[in-house]
Amino acid sequence: MAKNIMIQGTMSSAGKSLLAAGLCRIFRQDGLRVAPFKSQNMALNSFITRDGGEMGRAQVVQAEAAGILPDVRMNPILLKPTTDVGSQVIVNGRVQGNLRAMDYYRRKKEYIPAILEAYNSLSAEYDVIVIEGAGSPAEINLKQNDIVNMGLAQLVDAPVLLVGDIDRGGVFAQLYGTVALLESEERARVKGTIVNKFRGDRAILEPGIKTLEELCGVPVAGVVPYLDLDLDDEDSLTERFNRAEGRRAIDIAVIRLPRISNFTDFSPFERYENVSLRYVGRVEELHQPDLIFLPGTKSTIADLQWLRQSGLEGAILKAADAGAVVFGVCGGYQMLGRRIADPEGAEAAGVTEIAGLGLLEMDTVFSPEKIQTQTSGVFGPVEGILSPLSGQPYTGYEIHMGRSESPAPPLAKGAGAVYGSYIHGLFDGPGVADIIVEALARRKGLAPEALGRFDPAAYKEQQYDRLADAVRAGLDMNLVYRILNREV
The missing domain is CATH 3.40.50.880 (Class I glutamine amidotransferase (GATase) domain)
Incomplete structure (x- = not known):
């Protein structure tokens, strides 16, 4: 069975998907067979696999970073919002019907067998599974039926790296507050924290990092810079929609x-x-x-x-x-x-x-x-x-x-x-x-040649390598491997 490591975040859009993709690329570069996994995804940006199954775009990006074909087992449950209070429910790539949010919440645990079947099947084929959580594990109103954050970490016995977004401000409160709201057994799964989307001189952070480590009782596994990469976004939280773009030729x-x-x-x-x-x-x-x-x-x-x-x-x-x-x-x-x-x-x-x-x-x-x-x-x-x-x-x-x-x-x-x-x-x-x-x-x-041509496949590979370089430089990879090997 594969070793695993899980990326959870203090909030949505903290950078979990991109960091998971970066780790997939790094483990691949280091000679390991690696696959991504996210038990439940909510997004309208989906993909159809070679065998006709539908899955979330984030795990497609992570699979590409890992150098493997996308597979619905990497995202066994996909929720595609149809209204403000309901979603189409897709299990293992196939539509099961539409459910109101509260009805799905009550029934979530019914999907655990499908989640574990998908995970165990991947685990039998790969050396490492990089798992992505959703939202925050500290959403205490939702913890009872959790199947995507600490609930999943317990099911598959995964150590957790907790990611905070410093670009939004309050990253130390994000990380410490999240850890403080966890149950003791959940807290024990957190093996390190990550400060993500940092702009500036890391030395400025050192006093805060030291205090955070004392408060949380785990090391800060790294500070990852704000990355300007051209990779597919998962959903409508994308910055593309708000980008100020002047009209060109x-x-x-x-x-x-x-x-x-x-x-x-x-x-x-x-x-x-x-x-x-x-x-x-x-x-x-x-x-x-x-x-x-x-x-x-x-x-x-x-x-x-x-x-x-x-x-x-x-x-x-x-x-x-x-x-x-x-x-x-x-x-x-x-x-x-x-x-x-x-x-x-x-x-x-x-x-x-x-x-x-x-x-x-x-x-x-x-x-x-x-x-x-x-x-x-x-x-x-x-x-x-x-x-x-x-x-x-x-x-x-x-x-x-x-x-x-x-x-x-x-x-x-x-x-x-x-x-x-x-x-x-x-x-x-x-x-x-x-x-x-x-x-x-x-x-x-206009002269067409002035617009230039590009190779999409080569361009995408360059973006994944840039991501891996930045994540490898920002994280303490020795610590990450010790966590992966259960030495921490």
Whole structure:
């Protein structure tokens, strides 16, 4: 069975996911077979594995850092919020149905056998399992039925490194307060603390670190710097949405739908020096982009209603009439059609039929059946400004509950410069984003070569290595290995 180590945090977005990915990369570099694990994930940013299972994006990133294929066993429970008080529950990659938050809370312990089966199966195949917690282990109102923090650590006998976020302030109170709220047996599992996202001279922290070690009774395992890395984000807490981005030579706007999902589809466009990628939630932010992306969403009908009420539907239609390229992905693709029907209430939006934007000649009908599959192939004939995509290889995956009338995979094109696809990850393939950006540049009379090209796979590997270098330098890796080997 594999050795294990668990990363827990003082709060959501303390940096657990990234530190776990960094450790996965370090253990891989050190010659160990390593796999990530998170028993329960709540996120709309998901991925479809090779065998058609759905899992959270964070564990996909960690698997890539470990140099292995993503596997639903790494994230046996995925919760995808459908409303403010309910989520779609996915167990071992397959949809089990929708539950209100309180109903799921009452039933959480029923999922322990599935969690342990997934964990034990991974443990039999790898040398090390890097486990990620969720939120905080000190959420005392939720501890009774915990299956993702100390409850899981007890089930799989894992030592814990507790991470605090100094960038938000109050890191010593975060760490000590969390430890103080733990039960004695839980406190014994904490073998070290980590100060994360630090900017400045570590010497300034030394007096506080010494006092923290005395108060918590465990060493500070490291101080990890604030990292500016380009890796996929897990959910809508991403800083991408709030990033101040001025418009550049080529300007791309992504509509920030309330229930936006798989926004990492558009990350490749952030990597060009002369391309701006902006997330837009209000009409006054749209301006006159060269390309508008309508992204995926967990609730197509509800977000289409929001698009209409916010005035963004009219702004998009006006931009399309003026020549802007409009490209819908998954739920955004469905919105571009003539109508969307939900006769069986699959989306639980309380609407059986709604008109779409009418930019594509198609209708979409929802049903409870969820399509989950990876896909690859070659673009067929593509018309209009994106015609250079014709014959280009593509890869990606589909996650949706609707079927559209006579779609033309991987791209459907309407009048003007309107395109749509069900395929997530479409722009990650070699050359796809390059071709789109170059086509936009040519239309504006710009030299395409000025925008540059890049190799997405090599770029991602560089980011993982940068992460590992920073984490290795920030942590006391001798201590980490002693914890892993149960010497502490």
